[in-house]
Amino acid sequence: MASQRRKRGENLIIRYLILGAWALFCLMPVLWFLSIGLRPRVEIITPQPIYWPTFSLDAWHMIWEDWPMAKYLRNSILAIFGSVLIDLVLGIPAAYSLARYQYRGRDDIAFYILSTRMMAPAIVAIPIFFLFRNAGLLDTIWALMLIYAAINLSFVTWIIRSYMLDIPKELEDAARTDGASDLRILWEIIIPAILPGIITASVIAMIFAINEFLFTLLIASTPNAYTMSVALANFTGGSDGVIYNAIALVAFLAFVPVFLVVVAIQKHLSRGLTMGAVKGG
Amino acid sequence: MARIELNGIQKRWGEVWGVRDVNIDIADEEFLVLLGPSGCGKTTTMRMIAGLEEPTEGDIVMDGETMNDIDPRDRDVAMVFQGYALYPNMTIYENIRFPLRMRGVPRAEHDAHVRRAAGLVEMADYLDRKPSALSGGQRQRAALARAIVRQPQVFLMDEPLSNLDAKLRQAMRVQIKHIQRELKITTVYVTHDQIEAMTLADRIVIMQSGLIQQIGTPDEIYNDPANTFVANFIGSPPMNLIEGEVSGGVFTAPGVKVPGMPAHVSGKVTLGVRPEDCHVTEGDIDLTGEVYGVEPTGDVTYLTLQAGEKLFEIKADRTYRAPLGATENVRFDAERIFLFDGETGERLRRE
Numbered sequence: 001m002a003s004q005r006r007k008r009g010e011n012l013i014i015r016y017l018i019l020g021a022w023a024l025f026c027l028m029p030v031l032w033f034l035s036i037g038l039r040p041r042v043e044i045i046t047p048q049p050i051y052w053p054t055f056s057l058d059a060w061h062m063i064w065e066d067w068p069m070a071k072y073l074r075n076s077i078l079a080i081f082g083s084v085l086i087d088l089v090l091g092i093p094a095a096y097s098l099a100r101y102q103y104r105g106r107d108d109i110a111f112y113i114l115s116t117r118m119m120a121p122a123i124v125a126i127p128i129f130f131l132f133r134n135a136g137l138l139d140t141i142w143a144l145m146l147i148y149a150a151i152n153l154s155f156v157t158w159i160i161r162s163y164m165l166d167i168p169k170e171l172e173d174a175a176r177t178d179g180a181s182d183l184r185i186l187w188e189i190i191i192p193a194i195l196p197g198i199i200t201a202s203v204i205a206m207i208f209a210i211n212e213f214l215f216t217l218l219i220a221s222t223p224n225a226y227t228m229s230v231a232l233a234n235f236t237g238g239s240d241g242v243i244y245n246a247i248a249l250v251a252f253l254a255f256v257p258v259f260l261v262v263v264a265i266q267k268h269l270s271r272g273l274t275m276g277a278v279k280g281g
Numbered sequence: 282m283a284r285i286e287l288n289g290i291q292k293r294w295g296e297v298w299g300v301r302d303v304n305i306d307i308a309d310e311e312f313l314v315l316l317g318p319s320g321c322g323k324t325t326t327m328r329m330i331a332g333l334e335e336p337t338e339g340d341i342v343m344d345g346e347t348m349n350d351i352d353p354r355d356r357d358v359a360m361v362f363q364g365y366a367l368y369p370n371m372t373i374y375e376n377i378r379f380p381l382r383m384r385g386v387p388r389a390e391h392d393a394h395v396r397r398a399a400g401l402v403e404m405a406d407y408l409d410r411k412p413s414a415l416s417g418g419q420r421q422r423a424a425l426a427r428a429i430v431r432q433p434q435v436f437l438m439d440e441p442l443s444n445l446d447a448k449l450r451q452a453m454r455v456q457i458k459h460i461q462r463e464l465k466i467t468t469v470y471v472t473h474d475q476i477e478a479m480t481l482a483d484r485i486v487i488m489q490s491g492l493i494q495q496i497g498t499p500d501e502i503y504n505d506p507a508n509t510f511v512a513n514f515i516g517s518p519p520m521n522l523i524e525g526e527v528s529g530g531v532f533t534a535p536g537v538k539v540p541g542m543p544a545h546v547s548g549k550v551t552l553g554v555r556p557e558d559c560h561v562t563e564g565d566i567d568l569t570g571e572v573y574g575v576e577p578t579g580d581v582t583y584l585t586l587q588a589g590e591k592l593f594e595i596k597a598d599r600t601y602r603a604p605l606g607a608t609e610n611v612r613f614d615a616e617r618i619f620l621f622d623g624e625t626g627e628r629l630r631r632e
Contacts, residue, residue, distance in 0.1 A: 173333050174366035177437075178427070179354040179383035188379075192370035 030255065037249030044244045059245035068223045069231065069250070076227040077257060079141050080209040083148030084202050090149075091156040092198070096186050098157070099164035100172070110161065113154045121151070121214055129218050139225045147215045152205040159204070163197030164190060199268045206258055228254035283343050283357070283434035283467045284309045285330060290339035292325050292491075299325040301491035303339070307469065312461055315471045316478040316514070317488035323471045326488070327437050330469060332356050343434070354383070359428035360437040363444065365420045367412035367427070373399070374408040377426045384431055398430035399423075401460060418449045425457070429464060436461065436468040442477065454480055475515050479503070487511050509626035512553045512619060518583065518594040521559070523552045524623060532620075536588025539567045541615060543631045549623025556583070556594040558617035561601065561609055568593060568611040572603045586611065 036044055040056040063069045098110045128147065129138075137143040167190060175185045191198070213229045220226050226234075232250050235243040262269060285307040292299035300322040307313050315323035328334040329341060332353035341348045348356055359380065367376050377395045386394065399405045402422040412420055421441060428436060441457070442450045458481050461468050472478055478485050479499045487494040487502065487510070495507040506512035512520045525534030527550045532539040539552065559568070561584070570586030570593060577583075577599070584595040586609055595611060603609065620629040 168364060168366070170362045170364050170366040171368065173328075173331075173353075174360065174362055174427075175368070175379070175383075176333065176353045177331050177356075177358060177360040178380040180379075181354065184383065189368055189370075192368075 030252070033248040033252045033255075037245050037252055039245060041243065041245050056245075059243070059249045062243070063246050063250055063253075067231065067234065068226075069253075071223055072226050072228050072231040073253065073257075075141055075144070075225060076210060076229075076254065079144035079148060079227060080206050080257075082141070082145035083152065083209050084205050086145060086149035087153050087156040087205055088198065088202065091153055091160055091201070092191065093186070094157045095161035095164055096190065099161045110158070114158055116154045125214060125218055128215065132219055138219055139221050140219075141225055143219045144216060144225060144227065147219065148205075148209040148212055151212065151215070152208055156201045156205055159201040160194065160197055163194040167193050196268045199265050203258075203262055203265070203269060206261065210254055210258055285435065285467065285469070286340075286342040287326070287330070288340045288342065290326065290329060290336045290341065292322070292329065292334060293337045298322075298491050299334075300329075300336075303488075303491075303493055305486060305493070305496065307467060309467055310465045312458070312468045312470065312481055312483045314478040314482035314485045315469065315488060316473065316475060316485050317494075318473055318514075320490075321488040322491035323473075323486075323488050324439055325491075327360075327439055327469055327471050330435070331358050331360050331437050357434040358437055359431070359433040359435070360439065361421075361424050361428045361441045363440040365412070365424040365444075367420055367423055369412055371411075372408065373404065373410050373412065373415070373423045373426075376412065376423060377408075377430050380427060380431050386431065394430050395426075398426040401429060401463075402426045402456070417445055418453065421445060421453060422456075425460070429460065429466075432464065433466065436466050436470075438468065438470045440472055441470075443472070443474070450477075457481065475517065479515070487514060506553075506619065507628055509551055509553065509621045512621070516555055518556050518596075520553045520555045520619070521593050522621070523554075523591065523593075525550060525552060527620075534589070535591065536570050537568050539613060539618065542620070543629075546620055546629055550629065551621040551623055551626065553619035553621060554613045554617060556596040558614040559593070559595040560612050560614070561595065561597055562612040563610065565612050566610040567613045570609060570611070572605055572607045572609055574605070575601070575603055577602075584609070 035053065037059050038055055038057070039053050040058055043050060043054055043056075094113070098106060098113075132138050132143050132147075137146070171189055171193070172185055175189050180188065210227075211229060212227075213233075216225075216227050216230050217233070220230055228250060232247055232254075235246045235250070285305075287303050287305045287307075290300055290303040303322070303326055305313070315326060317323045325334060329336050332348065332351060336349065343356070367373075368379065371379065374395060377398055378391050381391050381394055395408070396405065399408055402425050404419065404422050404426055407415060407419060407423070412423065415423065421444075424441070428438075438457070442453050445453060454477060457470075470477075470481060479502075482499055484496060484498055485502050486496050489510055495502060495511045497505070502511060502515050506515065506520075509522055513522060523534045523537055525532055525537060527533075527542050527547050530540060530542045530544065532542050532550060532552050534552070537552070542550075568586070568588060570588035572584065573587040573592055574585040575582060576585075579599065581599050582597045582601040584597045584601060584603070586593045586595060593611070621627060622629055
């Protein structure tokens with residue numbers, strides 16, 4: 001018994017060591033960004049290795065004082081949450097229809113929806129530019145919301161649909177004989193039951209949206225609609241050259257909101273990712 | 282108060298038949314059990330009564346009103362499902378209240394209704410739990426409370442006890458029958474368990490491959506089976522069915538010789554006799570075989586005899602014992618012998 005117990009303890013330590021090392025490895029880029037962002041510019045571009053880095057808030061002051069970073073951050077957050085909201089409002093009923101109703105061509109329609117993800121975004125870049133220009137939406141957050149929502153809608157629909165397929169049909173039959181209408185069933189039975197799936201889809205949509213660059217650059221021409229991802233590009237050119245520490249700090253700031261959201265809903269997310277998104281998606 | 286008529290019901294999915302031709306007239310306050318093996322169409326029939334499936338042909342009539350195009354929520358039926366189908370995000374209280382909310386029962390009356398229904402199934406102490414915190418039997422009782430809470434016209438129960446263990450099943454069986462008698466609500470109950478059917482039903486409908494084999498009271502089904510399928514399906518252990526030949530009023534099969542057959546019967550015939558109607562004897566002999574197995578259960582001993590290729594089940598006295606391989610003689614109750622057509626399996630009745 002004693003030897004067995006000790007062995008289990010050793011195993012646990014080894015497990016923690018391996019997992020800890022892996023976590024550190026995964027976090028490396030983030031820590032690296034933070035460390036670059038908080039050092040003076042000169043120190044970053046020097047070819048000699050530095051063993052004792054100097055702490056500096058140069059980049060921090062620069063991005064907030066010389067650039068309207070608060071506005072970029074606000075644009076990012078508004079556009080992202082707005083787009084996820086649009087996705088859910090449209091995607092949940094669509095998914096329900098595709099998961100539960102019987103009609104001709106249902107599975108084909110589901111596939112067409114997904115196929116919109118398969119083309120290269122650049123193909124539609126020019127038409128979309130004209131579309132938004134004619135609608136008078138260029139350089140607004142509304143346009144960003146719409147375009148992010150459009151990009152993510154297909155897979156949001158698919159993930160949610162795959163969760164809905166996992167719900168026992170009996171549950172809906174019960175609600176129906178209890179006297180519930182279709183919308184009631186969706187609202188009171190289905191949505192609570194697939195909440196982890198909705199959260200998973202939302203988080204993935206958020207991550208895509210915050211990283212979106214091409215269309216944002218196309219639509220946003222002034223700080224009116226610039227987001228964090230486009231703001232990053234501001235530091236790569238111009239008379240000042242590439243400002244690495246500012247880039248690193250902005251990238252880190254773009255990472256923080258998503259990170260906080262994920263930490264807050266981690267319990268649902270981990271359940272969601274294993275529960276249906278991978279299996280049925 | 283509801284009388285249900287099923288007139289010429291058929292259900293087909295493309296080439297696949299669910300229900301071929303079902304005609305049943307269910308009386309008000311009747312407890313009707315649909316019994317049959319899986320895939321016989323009994324659940325489909327029930328789902329059509331609920332409105333969850335539409336019949337391909339035929340009419341479903343409740344109290345004179347054709348219900349074919351009526352939505353489930355506009356039929357006054359309540360259903361209990363095999364998997365309980367409790368709403369996982371709601372407490373038991375909210376689960377039981379759900380039909381009241383959906384059917385527009387005045388809010389002020391909800392609490393009294395919920396507590397009364399929960400009391401009937403002895404779930405009053407669990408109202409604030411979530412379904413996941415309950416055992417199988419408690420979940421089933423909660424599902425039952427949800428069905429009875431608004432006093433529907435019709436109860437539909439789809440194998441409600443099949444996920445419970447044997448002891449609990451028996452307790453719940455009694456409870457279901459008691460509640461049904463108390464509330465006087467027309468009930469259709471689906472099961473593949475013949476004991477459940479026999480104990481609960483006013484009338485049993487035995488189905489196979491989408492066709493009704495026989496409709497009758499439990500006594501009629503047991504004492505007067507219409508064909509070999511019904512004879513074999515009801516009774517535990519099932520009826521001995523012996524394929525043989527009748528000539529000159531004598532039935533013969535390997536090890537079996539039964540005189541006194543009706544004059545109009547001859548040729549290939551299947552003789553049926555229940556294990557409880559066979560008696561180990563020294564006198565008049567109908568069957569001779571070797572002891573294949575002896576299974577004492579306490580109140581009765583099951584004896585299996587082998588004659589030719591075939592095994593026969595006999596319910597012997599509880600004190601009966603015999604060594605394997607011993608030869609035993611058996612007499613059948615002459616009154617309790619059933620004859621079936623050797624080809625079709627249909628009952629050959631005495632004239």
